[in-house]
Amino acid sequence: MKYSFSVAGQSEEFRSALRRFEQGLFEKAGEQLMGVLRNEPGNQEAMRLLRLIERRLWPKPNTPPVLVWQFRPFEAWEYDWVHLLLQGSIGAEHVDNTWSYLAPSMIVVDNRLVPGKVPYYQRAFENGCKVILIHLSDEAFNDDLTAYKYCEAVIRNYRSDVLAEQARLMFLPLGYKTGFARTGLSKPAELRKHLWSFAGDPNKLSRSEMLNTLAQVDGGSWHLTSGFNASDCLSTTDYRALMDESVVIPCPGGWSNLETFRVYEALEAGCIPFVEKRKGYDYYRALLGPHPMPTVATWVEGAARLRKLRDDGALPALQQECMTWWADYKPRLKGTVADFVSAALNPPPDGEIWPRTYPG
Numbered sequence: 001m002k003y004s005f006s007v008a009g010q011s012e013e014f015r016s017a018l019r020r021f022e023q024g025l026f027e028k029a030g031e032q033l034m035g036v037l038r039n040e041p042g043n044q045e046a047m048r049l050l051r052l053i054e055r056r057l058w059p060k061p062n063t064p065p066v067l068v069w070q071f072r073p074f075e076a077w078e079y080d081w082v083h084l085l086l087q088g089s090i091g092a093e094h095v096d097n098t099w100s101y102l103a104p105s106m107i108v109v110d111n112r113l114v115p116g117k118v119p120y121y122q123r124a125f126e127n128g129c130k131v132i133l134i135h136l137s138d139e140a141f142n143d144d145l146t147a148y149k150y151c152e153a154v155i156r157n158y159r160s161d162v163l164a165e166q167a168r169l170m171f172l173p174l175g176y177k178t179g180f181a182r183t184g185l186s187k188p189a190e191l192r193k194h195l196w197s198f199a200g201d202p203n204k205l206s207r208s209e210m211l212n213t214l215a216q217v218d219g220g221s222w223h224l225t226s227g228f229n230a231s232d233c234l235s236t237t238d239y240r241a242l243m244d245e246s247v248v249i250p251c252p253g254g255w256s257n258l259e260t261f262r263v264y265e266a267l268e269a270g271c272i273p274f275v276e277k278r279k280g281y282d283y284y285r286a287l288l289g290p291h292p293m294p295t296v297a298t299w300v301e302g303a304a305r306l307r308k309l310r311d312d313g314a315l316p317a318l319q320q321e322c323m324t325w326w327a328d329y330k331p332r333l334k335g336t337v338a339d340f341v342s343a344a345l346n347p348p349p350d351g352e353i354w355p356r357t358y359p360g
Contacts, residue, residue, distance in 0.1 A: 014043070070099060104129060155337070176265045180265050205255065267322060276297070
């Protein structure tokens with residue numbers, strides 16, 4: 001994150017300024033940094049540290065952040081989800097998609113971060129803008145994260161134990177696809193047509209194991225596709241209709257991550273998601289905190305658990321538990337996001353105090 005500075009190859013004057021900064025001697029550190037920049041006008045680390053000092057000593061008036069989209073928002077699966085969670089935390093909204101728009105306070109939604117985008121975030125930082133980055137879609141953790149150091153904080157998809165060690169970073173559940181949410185009561189488990197269902201690409205990691213195993217449990221329904229968002233996928237309306245008639249939704253992981261949109265779409269439709277975990281790694285508990293979703297290490301275990309829940313007549317109660325938890329979780333998450341945004345844009349005058357993690 002942005003308070004990490006490299007001293008490799010730096011002059012003693014820079015090192016001394018950094019020590020003074022860490023001691024809270026901001027004015028003296030600033031004087032030394034001005035000397036560094038006179039000798040080395042292109043020293044970006046010195047410029048970044050100087051800008052941080054200016055923010056500490058002469059903070060700009062707080063203004064409601066502008067929500068800035070750096071891609072076409074209506075094509076984003078996360079559009080509805082982002083708006084739900086930021087409701088009440090933003091002022092205006094602006095579609096840029098040119099990495100040029102600047103405002104004093106911004107929440108920038110971006111994806112596919114590459115080195116070529118870094119100058120935009122650096123320019124925003126050096127112009128005194130406060131930026132919270134919402135980083136979407138980096139499932140395989142292949143994006144360039146250099147821009148993070150120019151942001152007040154980062155909210156991103158896909159939890160990582162490595163990235164979780166950094167302060168000023170919050171992990172956001174993927175949420176449901178835009179257009180998927182519905183209002184009204186969900187159909188109770190005992191009135192649904194399918195005990196379980198699955199619609200999607202069967203060729204990812206544990207999906208074939210899941211299908212072969214659950215196919216032996218009566219009452220299932222499936223629609224297999226040739227790939228993510230392919231032409232043979234169900235429409236959002238048809239996909240929601242299938243879930244509305246399903247009690248359980250198995251949620252195997254994707255290519256690079258255990259998390260999928262399917263989990264939250266199942267919850268939104270009043271279904272019971274079955275999610276995966278790995279030995280020593282319970283992803284969804286780490287991301288969401290305690291939750292009622294059945295968590296399985298193998299789909300043999302998942303099939304056995306599904307049969308037992310069915311035979312014991314326990315599915316209606318578990319469905320209600322999942323629906324109640326999800327209904328409580330969404331406003332709680334929204335409040336957590338609002339607190340995170342407020343803390344990033346309005347730090348205490350005596351210094352910033354950030355927790356290492358943000359509970360769901």
